[in-house]
Each structure stands twice: as structure tokens, then as C-alpha cells.
Amino acid sequence: MSVNIMLPTPHKIIDIIRETGNEYTFRIETNAKVKHGQFFQVSLPKVGEAPISVSAMGDGWVELTIRKVGKVTNEIFNLKPGDKIFMRGPYGNSFPVDDFKGKDLVVIAGGTGVSPVRSLLKYFYEHPAEIHSLHLIAGFKDEKSILFKEDLSNFRKRFNTIYTLDKDKIEGFEVGFVTEHIKKIPFDSFENYNVVIVGPPVMMHFAALECLKNGVPEGKIWLSFERKMSCGVGKCGHCKINETYVCLEGPVFNYTKAKNLLD
Amino acid sequence: MGYCVSIKRMNEILKELQKEYKIYAPVRFEKRGRYSDTDLIRYAEINSIEDVVYDEKSDFSPKEVIYPITQALFYFTEYEYMESKIDDKKILIFARPCDINGFRRLDTIFLKNGGTEDIYYKRLREKVKFILMECKEGGWDSCFCVSMGSNKTDDYSLAVRFEDDNILVEIKDDEFTNLFGDEREVEFTPEFVTSNPTKVNIPEIDSYELLKKIYDLDMWKSYNSRCISCGACTAVCITCSCFTTLDVTYTENGKVGERRRVHASCMHEDFTIMAGGLSFRKTAGERMRFRTLHKIYDYKLRFKDEHMCVGCGRCDERCPELISFAATINRLYDEVKKLKKAETTKDIK
Amino acid sequence: MSYDIDIKKVRRNCYRQSKVRGEFMLQIRVPGGVIDAKYLSFFQHIAETWGNGEFHLGVRQTISIPGIKYEYIDEVNKYIRPYIEEIEVNLCGVDMVVDDNGYPTIGARNIMACIGNRHCIKANIDTTDLARKIEKVIFPSDYHIKLNISGCPNDCAKAHVSDIGIIGITKTEYDYDRCIGCKKCVEACAHHATRVLSVEKGKIVKDSCCCVGCGECVLVCPTGAWTRNPKKFYRILIGGRTGKQTPRMGKIFLNWVTEDVVLGVLKNWEIFSAYVMNNKPEYIHGGHLIDRVGYNKFKEMILKDVKLNPEAMVAERVLWAETEYRSNFNVKPVTQR
Known part of the structure; x- marks a missing residue:
């Protein structure tokens, strides 16, 4: 009998970090080889499965930052370190990190969109020699929805950062949507660069348009999609957009492809 | 090799086959149709050849035999998942050419897409042998298999033609030869439908620019008021394969239960809804467009060989709002022709 | 002249x-x-x-x-x-001698019915067929009765305002495995009927007590998980009427009864009317006759020798709600008792 791709395996929760009132990061024991931008199908027997992107990884663990938004995630929030959580994966493609190396990188992330790019950011934070420059625009709705505070403050030291809140005015944060700050990126000064945009669909749409307006070529823009998924392996059909299965060919898409992924 | 088999003998042969096989065919469920005093014809296990409804088109496709509407994937206790089991018996399915061709589409999704195999599909699929059922001449009113190129197949073990007192049987699979050894030999190979009353023209969509214009067509909006998003079309479709997984616990103790999958429909409002509430394709028209393009455009774009739709026409027959998929395809063809013409005219100018 | x-x-x-x-x-x-x-x-x-x-x-x-x-x-x-x-x-198979004198009686009025399942998507029964069977039972008679038949609880034929109203209902049956939990039936029931369906663990749960038997769940179900029990069932309403004095809606007398019960009840109608009026037919409609002797006597007489099917339900009491065009219309001077 062949391998059962739907079979999840139990993994120990090493640590739980409270990011915001309804977003926790779970550090989970696993030896899975994970690439930046991939996701796991996370489940609890009795409750169900949900696709969760990897927000950090290390030797023998991954971190999943989970927002309490539904049946599965609500239940996961009741878990404690030492408890078991079930996973299968990792699934999907990843950011072309090798392609990013030695060049300039612009990361534009909104809200929970920071999660799927966090591992990428942490990688270049820990390997600053591998990137020419990194410009990060991270936006949140308000003060209480700011994620990864410690990381963000670390990133200030090695990256060019613009942090922004939609409305609240607090120290260290600009005001306004991420799109409003894109023009501040010195695209003209870059020799060779890439732009990563992750966030809610509307935010990605307008951020990409803003980049194009600022002269960024389509081929340099990368997006990460979020879709309903039941299987993560190209069978259930929920995430399909035209001929593309987001779980298989995505979630990361170059803009040249993403612009044709119409719903 | 062909044989002429009496009903009585055929039933004896079926009895013999039942020792090893579960035999499925379209069966009549009297007065179980959608409307009062109408029948429902769907696949079920048969016990005699008389159970087979051969002279009508079944409401539902045979996909549910090996891709059950509700299927347990795992049973779980508090700490482990156990894979669900299936019956040891092999499976024989009385099927039409379009459906046999349809199973190849299901195979593509479940066994090839993404380079992985779905074992729940595979373990039943491996057991299947087909008994081809001849269609009546021209098929039924809503059939458009010829347009879709799915009117013929050679993927069968036995083929049958139902006559008044006898059944003509062609044996292609040696496994079954012995069973028919004593029967009267006749010349018989099944005939396939070569022309349907319903025909469709498949639009050629050769660029994303054209695709974007197709998205904007007014024809989709007309379905906002016509389509009630019930999903009857996808439920009967031989090639619709989407599902949703969910966990349920058994009420008695709440600690054990199962992870199961149930068929899902892209025509339902909640098909794309994510935890948190974000969803896509919010109107019936957009969902109609999605389904149409999947069946006659993007499946082929992805998998190359053939379109997903096999032209069985069940979606037409079953739509409670009398929306014809064949008409939808032809409408789209006309619209695409107009778009292309406009493009050429623009080029000349 | x-x-x-x-x-x-x-x-x-x-x-x-x-x-x-x-x-x-x-x-x-x-x-x-x-x-x-x-x-x-x-x-x-x-x-x-x-x-x-x-x-x-x-x-x-x-x-x-x-x-x-x-x-x-x-x-x-x-x-x-x-x-x-x-x-x-x-x-209709009516047992009567037809001569040159036209219709013999007007008492049992023409039986009204909607088009029923010979045409209608919503109907649960063949109302035409039932009307013809009932014609044989109630006609000709000098006792006045207005009888309306509706194919479904939508009641287009207004069984609710006739002496005896008959509504075709269906016992729907649920196939757990065929259900995909899409909730279309839940929405249909809430929209058209009595909200008896809900989702539990991805499947449908039904509060059978309040199901009106309309079959909307069957009509909307994409997978054929909901089907009709092939056996036909009927609801019988009594005592509905229009009129200048005390129009009122009929009330449920029997629910989930079979055709045999319907015909059995109607066979007793003439006997009941004759009893109430001492064998002297007057131009008085059925609802008033029930009022005269009371529901319990009506029930006793009308169900005599009727074998109720096991699914049948019988009203214990009937609480009439009349539209009184004069307040306290029913409170009358002793001389008019």
C-alpha cells in the first residue's frame, strides 16, 4: 500500500508565544525539511484540519503563528507546551531564496501576512552577508495587532524598516496603509532586486499596483496567496484558480503568474 | 468473443461473480425522485440483471461507487489515527462510455495531480472492472458525448447489449471467459453513439487577455438570477471531484470519532470561505463561470489530453432551474467568437 | 312574464x-x-x-x-x-342513476383541488385522482359539505377554509451517507416552512415534531439524500369556512393519515350530518354541524370503523379561532339558543 498523504503525525508543542490577544506562535518539534513560505496542514482529532504557514524554523522545530479565527484554531489555543498537535506537510512551494541572495530585497507585509515571510526575514537577519540590502514595510491595523514585536525591533538594526499602523499613532510606527509607504523605497538605487508582498488579497493587489507604478518590473514581484484548503495536496479542489492549484504551485507566485490568477 | 445469454443464465452468472465481486449498476428507486411520483435512478449494488436500468440515463453518475459521498478517512481515539478499511471484494460497474471516460478524469485528479496518489480513491479504483453498457442510438436528449469525444471507449472487461429476452455479451477480459463457456456464441461488439441531438462547440481560449475578457462577459451575470447555487449539477457530474474534510466525534462519548470527507460543490457559496470569513466568487454567476471554465478550459490547459467534461448531460437533466450546461458552453463559444472578431477588427483598424 | x-x-x-x-x-x-x-x-x-x-x-x-x-x-x-x-x-365511479333531470343534489359541493402532482413541482399527491375517488364517496348527497384538496401544505386550494380540507404531505427520509451537509435543506426549510432542520457534525438533524411535510428539503437536495417515502400521507383539516358571521380557519383533525383513512372518514360524513340534523338536511355547512354537537362527538362518529394507520395523529381538542364580526357574537339571547 502506498503512503497515505492524508495521514497526520503527532508532534510535541515545545513552546507557545503569545503575540497578540488572538495570535499565538506555537513552536513544534519536527525534523521536517521546511522551506521559507511553505505551510503545514495542522490538525487536532475531533476538531479538524487547517492550513498554517510556517513563521520560523530551526533545528528540530518549526514555528506556526496561528490566529484564532475558527473551530480548529480556537481549539489549538487551548493546548499547552508538552501537548501533541497533529501535522502533515510541509506543502507548497517557497520563496526563491537563492534568487534573492546577494541582491536587494523589499518585503511588504500586512497583518498576519508577516507570518509567512517571517522565516525569510529571520534568515537574512541571521545571515546579513547573504543579502545586499533588505527593506521591510510591515503594517498592522492597530497597536494591539502588532505581531513579532521582538523580531521587528531586531530587524530595525539590520534592515531598512518602515513600520506602520492603519490609524494609531505610536512611537516607532508611521500612520497609514503599507501602500502609502512604498514610494519611499529607493527602487532607483537598486541594481538587482526583488519585492515580496504578503497580506490580505486587497492589500496585495494594491501594493503590487503601487510597486508597478514605482517602476518595479512584474517579474521581480512575489506574492503569497491564502486560500481555503482541505487537503493541501491538489485533490480537494478548494484552492484552485483556473488551472492553478494554490497548494501545489503556490502559495508563492511571481506576479507575472499571479496577475492571471483571477477569482 | 460474443455470447448470447438468457436472462436466467445471466443471473446465474451474476451469482457466480458475486462470490468475488460487488456488482454495481444504475438501479431504479421508485418514487424517490426529486418530484412527487417520479423515480430516482442511481448506482447501487444489484442482485439480478433485471435490477439494471439500461434504457434510461441514470440521474447520478457511478463515481459514488468508488468515491463515496461520505467517506471515513481515519478513525481516531484520543491519541491516534487509524486508517479506515474497505471490503475485500472486487468491483464490477455497469457503465456507459462517457462514464468510463469520466473515471479517467477522476484518476487524473486523485492519482496524478500534484504527483501524489490519494489512497482512498486508489484502493477502490484498483478493484474496478467495467461492464460497458451500450447506449441507445444517439444517446439521450441531453447527451453531448460526441462533441466531447467521450462517446467511445475500449476500457472495459465486458460489454453488454440488452435485448428483450437475451443479453449480448462481449468478453474482452479472459478472466470472465470460463463463466460464459456454455453460452451460445454470436458476433457481438458494442456499438457507440456517433451523433447526439445536442452538440457543443468548445471555445478556444488561447490567451490570458482573452480569459480576462471572458471573465467580464455579461452572460455570467444572467446566472446570478437563474442559478440557485444548489450544487445539483456538481453532485451528478461524473468528473466533479471536490471534497471537504471534517472531523466528527461520536455522540456517546465525544472522545472517539472520525475524520471524513464529503463531496463539495464549487457552486455553493461557502466553497472558498476561509476561517476568518474571507471568500471568493461570491455570486452565482462567478461560480458558474468557474465551473464552466474548469470543465471546458483549464482542466485541459493543465493536464493537456482532454477536457474535463465528458458530455454526459446529467447536469442539464438535474438542474432544477433548467439551466443547460450545453447551452452555456455554446453561449460562451458565441461570445468568444465575438470577442475574437472584435480583436481582429481592432487590429485591422 | x-x-x-x-x-x-x-x-x-x-x-x-x-x-x-x-x-x-x-x-x-x-x-x-x-x-x-x-x-x-x-x-x-x-x-x-x-x-x-x-x-x-x-x-x-x-x-x-x-x-x-x-x-x-x-x-x-x-x-x-x-x-x-x-x-x-x-x-369517478359514482353510484347514481343518471336521467334527464340533471344533477340530483347540490349538497355536497364540487370538490376543489389544486393541479397537484400531475403538474406541480411542489405537490406531494395526485389531487385530481383523490378528488375523483372522494366524489364517489360524497356525491350525490343533500348534506352540505365543501371539500378542498391541496397537493402540499402551501394550500393553494385553501383546504384551510373548507368544511373538510385535505392536504398532501410527505414523510421525507434522510440518507445520512448521501448528505454532504451543504445546508440547502436547512435554508429551504427556514425559508418556506417551519425551521425543523439544523446541522450537527456536518449532517442534518430534524425536529420531526414540527415538520409540516411539505417536501421542500427533497426539492432542494443536490445529492438525493432527502427523498419522499413512497407512501402517500394526508393532513385533514376541519371546520374552516368563509361567511358573513364567523369566518374561521380550519384546524388540524388528523395528521399523517393514509388515503384509506381519508376515504373512511368521508364515508362517515353523511351519517354524521344526518345524526346532527335528525335526518332532515338543511342548508347548513359542515363546520356548523361540528359546532352543534361538539368536537368529541364529531370525532367519535367520523372515526367509526376507520382503521387509523400507525403513523396517524389525531387532534385531542380543537381550539377554534373565529373572526367575530360582532363582538361576543356567540353570546346569544336565551330565546335564540
Whole structure:
């Protein structure tokens, strides 16, 4: 009998970090080889499965930052370190990190969109020699929805950062949507660069348009999609957009492809 | 090799086959149709050849035999998942050419897409042998298999033609030869439908620019008021394969239960809804467009060989709002022709 | 011309008095409202030969032909003899002698019915067929009864405002494995009916107690998980009426009964009416008769020798809700008791 791709395996929760009132990061024991931008199908027997992107990884663990938004995630929030959580994966493609190396990188992330790019950011934070420059625009709705505070403050030291809140005015944060700050990126000064945009669909749409307006070529823009998924392996059909299965060919898409992924 | 088999003998042969096989065919469920005093014809296990409804088109496709509407994937206790089991018996399915061709589409999704195999599909699929059922001449009113190129197949073990007192049987699979050894030999190979009353023209969509214009067509909006998003079309479709997984616990103790999958429909409002509430394709028209393009455009774009739709026409027959998929395809063809013409005219100018 | 006519006798013959002295309107029975289209020319001939050239689609689904002069009634009655023979005797199997004297009674009124499942998507029963079977039971009779049949609880034929109303209902059955939990039935039930369906663990749970048996869940179910039990069921309402004094909606008497029960009950109707009126038929409709002797006596008599099917439910009491056009209408002087 062949391998059962739907079979999840139990993994120990090493640590739980409270990011915001309804977003926790779970550090989970696993030896899975994970690439930046991939996701796991996370489940609890009795409750169900949900696709969760990897927000950090290390030797023998991954971190999943989970927002309490539904049946599965609500239940996961009741878990404690030492408890078991079930996973299968990792699934999907990843950011072309090798392609990013030695060049300039612009990361534009909104809200929970920071999660799927966090591992990428942490990688270049820990390997600053591998990137020419990194410009990060991270936006949140308000003060209480700011994620990864410690990381963000670390990133200030090695990256060019613009942090922004939609409305609240607090120290260290600009005001306004991420799109409003894109023009501040010195695209003209870059020799060779890439732009990563992750966030809610509307935010990605307008951020990409803003980049194009600022002269960024389509081929340099990368997006990460979020879709309903039941299987993560190209069978259930929920995430399909035209001929593309987001779980298989995505979630990361170059803009040249993403612009044709119409719903 | 062909044989002429009496009903009585055929039933004896079926009895013999039942020792090893579960035999499925379209069966009549009297007065179980959608409307009062109408029948429902769907696949079920048969016990005699008389159970087979051969002279009508079944409401539902045979996909549910090996891709059950509700299927347990795992049973779980508090700490482990156990894979669900299936019956040891092999499976024989009385099927039409379009459906046999349809199973190849299901195979593509479940066994090839993404380079992985779905074992729940595979373990039943491996057991299947087909008994081809001849269609009546021209098929039924809503059939458009010829347009879709799915009117013929050679993927069968036995083929049958139902006559008044006898059944003509062609044996292609040696496994079954012995069973028919004593029967009267006749010349018989099944005939396939070569022309349907319903025909469709498949639009050629050769660029994303054209695709974007197709998205904007007014024809989709007309379905906002016509389509009630019930999903009857996808439920009967031989090639619709989407599902949703969910966990349920058994009420008695709440600690054990199962992870199961149930068929899902892209025509339902909640098909794309994510935890948190974000969803896509919010109107019936957009969902109609999605389904149409999947069946006659993007499946082929992805998998190359053939379109997903096999032209069985069940979606037409079953739509409670009398929306014809064949008409939808032809409408789209006309619209695409107009778009292309406009493009050429623009080029000349 | 001077007339000397026994109006009541003519009425009993199904001719209704006109405001034009000496003119009458013939009410031709069309049990259940469905007959062959060929009879249209027959009606046309009557209207153009003896009537005023018009016809009325009677509110109780009779074909009514006004403007017939009293002196032509004998001729008309001779002419409609084959129609009565064909419809009443041949089609409905009514046990009666047909002669040249027209309809023998007007008491049991024409049976009204919606088109039913011969055509209608929503209907649960063949109302035409049932109307014809009931015609055989209730006609001819001098006891007045208005009987309406609806194919589903939508009640287009207004069973709720007739002496006896019959509604076709369906016991729906649920196939757990075929259900995909799409909630279309839940929405349909909430929208059209009594919100008895809900989702639990991805499947449907039904509060059977309050199901009205309309079958909307079957109509909307994409997978055929909901189907009708092939057995036909009926709801019987009693005591509904229109009228100047105390119009009221009928109330449930029996629920989930079979056709045998329906016909059995109706067989007892004439006996019950005769009992209430001491064998002297008056122009009083059924609901009033139930009022006279009370529901319990009605129930006892009407269910006599009727074998109720196991699914049947019987009303223990009936709480009438009348529209009283004069307050305390039912409180009457001792002299009028």
C-alpha cells in the first residue's frame, strides 16, 4: 500500500508565544525539511484540519503563528507546551531564496501576512552577508495587532524598516496603509532586486499596483496567496484558480503568474 | 468473443461473480425522485440483471461507487489515527462510455495531480472492472458525448447489449471467459453513439487577455438570477471531484470519532470561505463561470489530453432551474467568437 | 312574464337564481377541477344555446353558465345527461342513476383541488385522482359539505377554509451517507416552512415534531439524500369556512393519515350530518354541524370503523379561532339558543 498523504503525525508543542490577544506562535518539534513560505496542514482529532504557514524554523522545530479565527484554531489555543498537535506537510512551494541572495530585497507585509515571510526575514537577519540590502514595510491595523514585536525591533538594526499602523499613532510606527509607504523605497538605487508582498488579497493587489507604478518590473514581484484548503495536496479542489492549484504551485507566485490568477 | 445469454443464465452468472465481486449498476428507486411520483435512478449494488436500468440515463453518475459521498478517512481515539478499511471484494460497474471516460478524469485528479496518489480513491479504483453498457442510438436528449469525444471507449472487461429476452455479451477480459463457456456464441461488439441531438462547440481560449475578457462577459451575470447555487449539477457530474474534510466525534462519548470527507460543490457559496470569513466568487454567476471554465478550459490547459467534461448531460437533466450546461458552453463559444472578431477588427483598424 | 318557481327545488338541481327574474346559472361539477379539454365545446354549446353566451369559472371550480331561462332548464338537463354520465359515473365511479333531470343534489359541493402532482413541482399527491375517488364517496348527497384538496401544505386550494380540507404531505427520509451537509435543506426549510432542520457534525438533524411535510428539503437536495417515502400521507383539516358571521380557519383533525383513512372518514360524513340534523338536511355547512354537537362527538362518529394507520395523529381538542364580526357574537339571547 502506498503512503497515505492524508495521514497526520503527532508532534510535541515545545513552546507557545503569545503575540497578540488572538495570535499565538506555537513552536513544534519536527525534523521536517521546511522551506521559507511553505505551510503545514495542522490538525487536532475531533476538531479538524487547517492550513498554517510556517513563521520560523530551526533545528528540530518549526514555528506556526496561528490566529484564532475558527473551530480548529480556537481549539489549538487551548493546548499547552508538552501537548501533541497533529501535522502533515510541509506543502507548497517557497520563496526563491537563492534568487534573492546577494541582491536587494523589499518585503511588504500586512497583518498576519508577516507570518509567512517571517522565516525569510529571520534568515537574512541571521545571515546579513547573504543579502545586499533588505527593506521591510510591515503594517498592522492597530497597536494591539502588532505581531513579532521582538523580531521587528531586531530587524530595525539590520534592515531598512518602515513600520506602520492603519490609524494609531505610536512611537516607532508611521500612520497609514503599507501602500502609502512604498514610494519611499529607493527602487532607483537598486541594481538587482526583488519585492515580496504578503497580506490580505486587497492589500496585495494594491501594493503590487503601487510597486508597478514605482517602476518595479512584474517579474521581480512575489506574492503569497491564502486560500481555503482541505487537503493541501491538489485533490480537494478548494484552492484552485483556473488551472492553478494554490497548494501545489503556490502559495508563492511571481506576479507575472499571479496577475492571471483571477477569482 | 460474443455470447448470447438468457436472462436466467445471466443471473446465474451474476451469482457466480458475486462470490468475488460487488456488482454495481444504475438501479431504479421508485418514487424517490426529486418530484412527487417520479423515480430516482442511481448506482447501487444489484442482485439480478433485471435490477439494471439500461434504457434510461441514470440521474447520478457511478463515481459514488468508488468515491463515496461520505467517506471515513481515519478513525481516531484520543491519541491516534487509524486508517479506515474497505471490503475485500472486487468491483464490477455497469457503465456507459462517457462514464468510463469520466473515471479517467477522476484518476487524473486523485492519482496524478500534484504527483501524489490519494489512497482512498486508489484502493477502490484498483478493484474496478467495467461492464460497458451500450447506449441507445444517439444517446439521450441531453447527451453531448460526441462533441466531447467521450462517446467511445475500449476500457472495459465486458460489454453488454440488452435485448428483450437475451443479453449480448462481449468478453474482452479472459478472466470472465470460463463463466460464459456454455453460452451460445454470436458476433457481438458494442456499438457507440456517433451523433447526439445536442452538440457543443468548445471555445478556444488561447490567451490570458482573452480569459480576462471572458471573465467580464455579461452572460455570467444572467446566472446570478437563474442559478440557485444548489450544487445539483456538481453532485451528478461524473468528473466533479471536490471534497471537504471534517472531523466528527461520536455522540456517546465525544472522545472517539472520525475524520471524513464529503463531496463539495464549487457552486455553493461557502466553497472558498476561509476561517476568518474571507471568500471568493461570491455570486452565482462567478461560480458558474468557474465551473464552466474548469470543465471546458483549464482542466485541459493543465493536464493537456482532454477536457474535463465528458458530455454526459446529467447536469442539464438535474438542474432544477433548467439551466443547460450545453447551452452555456455554446453561449460562451458565441461570445468568444465575438470577442475574437472584435480583436481582429481592432487590429485591422 | 310572470314566474312561479320553487327556487329551492331549482337550486337543488344546481341552478342558482339570478337577479334577472326567471334566469338561472347552471353550476356544472368538475371534480378536482380537471377534465378533458374536449368538454370545452360542450360548455360553449350550452352557454351559446341556452345561456347568455358567457361562462364563469366558478370559485369552487364549477363551470358556471349564467343567463339560462327557467323554461329551458328541462332542455339543458337533457343535454347534460351524457356529461354527468361520463364524469360522475364513468370517471369517478359514482353510484347514481343518471336521467334527464340533471344533477340530483347540490349538497355536497364540487370538490376543489389544486393541479397537484400531475403538474406541480411542489405537490406531494395526485389531487385530481383523490378528488375523483372522494366524489364517489360524497356525491350525490343533500348534506352540505365543501371539500378542498391541496397537493402540499402551501394550500393553494385553501383546504384551510373548507368544511373538510385535505392536504398532501410527505414523510421525507434522510440518507445520512448521501448528505454532504451543504445546508440547502436547512435554508429551504427556514425559508418556506417551519425551521425543523439544523446541522450537527456536518449532517442534518430534524425536529420531526414540527415538520409540516411539505417536501421542500427533497426539492432542494443536490445529492438525493432527502427523498419522499413512497407512501402517500394526508393532513385533514376541519371546520374552516368563509361567511358573513364567523369566518374561521380550519384546524388540524388528523395528521399523517393514509388515503384509506381519508376515504373512511368521508364515508362517515353523511351519517354524521344526518345524526346532527335528525335526518332532515338543511342548508347548513359542515363546520356548523361540528359546532352543534361538539368536537368529541364529531370525532367519535367520523372515526367509526376507520382503521387509523400507525403513523396517524389525531387532534385531542380543537381550539377554534373565529373572526367575530360582532363582538361576543356567540353570546346569544336565551330565546335564540
